[in-house]
Amino acid sequence: MDIVFENYVREHSADLTRLCVSLCSDLTEAEDLFQETWLKAMKNYGQYNCDYPFRKWLFSICVNTYKDKKRLFYNKRKKLFKTTEDKTEFLNSIPDITREDCDDYLTLHEAVNSLPKKLRVVLVLYYFDDYSLSEISDTLKIPLGTVKSRMNNAKSILRRRLEDE
């Protein structure tokens, strides 16, 4: 790796980790996605246009890699927290959380993790890194209308889960 690329790795690894963990419900899957994203970034670094923020370029590689991965057959019900410590760690990681909100966030976590991939990607980009809808459309190479309808579907599903809980 050249020096410039190494600096990029240092600078963006933490955020890329967060993105991968947000996208994948499983840590091993998230780490695989992380490695694959950097590998692709390294291989295609020659095509990177410096006028475009590296972070956005890297994230677009990441979400497209995630999107292209084989779709899971139906929503697998995964055990989201293996131990109570995991659960506490998750709740502590959410900024400004109140005791009353804890159950809602646990439900939200479960609901987000069971969302279909195509809905989840849109949601993650919108909230994780404040992408605009048109930026999401460019990144995922899907029409703006589709981004809007997916966003709407994702939020409807989450709302229903939270309200039913």
Next chain:
Amino acid sequence: MNKKISDEKLDSMLSAYFKKKSPYTFRVKEHKKSRIPSIPMFRFSTVIVCVLFAFLIGICLDAAKYVVVAGNNFTLTVDAANGETNEVDNKFPTEFVNVEFNDFDKNVDDFEVAIDFDVHLRGDRVQAVTYTANYAHFLIPQLWNSTIRISGKEKYGSNLIGTTCTSYSIDYEDDVRYSDDDAFDVYDGTGDGSITLVCRLDPLDTRSKELLEKSYYSGKRMSSDEYTELYDAFFRNVYVDITVTYYDGSSETKQLLIDYDHAKSSFKSFDPVITATLVKPLNQGRLS
């Protein structure tokens, strides 16, 4: 007891959720040598397996070719407001040989259709209907009181018209039978057939037209009262019919009910999509 979650509450929860700190930071790993097979690993048995595998792929591709040939035509018909019809016949690009079909074998109570159309106009004539249909595109005056029919066979509607994209997402309530990205899936139990969505917008009154022109053309912001007035008028004037044509040539049409309240509430956050519910349940792949 069911509680209500407001848009603002959901937004703030999602922001906090996705901006949560991560206790982990992965490190970039060097590639393990063991991942790259060395030459001696290609033994004779490996070669035999590869040949057999290639042979099987060949058979599959050959079969897929017939599938595509069986249904590679589509017709797109647009009846513009002025009564002219623009019909386009085309073939599916050959690279989409990997057509998959989804067996529609589950009972579903209802489903939502998010319909997005983008209408390309040349002068006052409809040149092409390209993709999805954020209903806002219906606000094009030339299309008032017009009927748009888009029918496609099989999937990968994304290349129905040149390089543009046709996309429907047919989402089944509480199920994961979502259509693939930009794909146009037809569920009819046999793995073939077509689906036609007919959206009709009845003429709006003069006041609504004025409001539309204000928002669509001048880009001026409407007051919330004006929005309410416009969308009340708009959603009460849209009808969506869905026709499923089966492999044997028979077809059935049902009108979809516009979920008015849902569409209206969606508008608070961004442009709504029309959410429609089939009047009667879709059962075993048949409209019943």
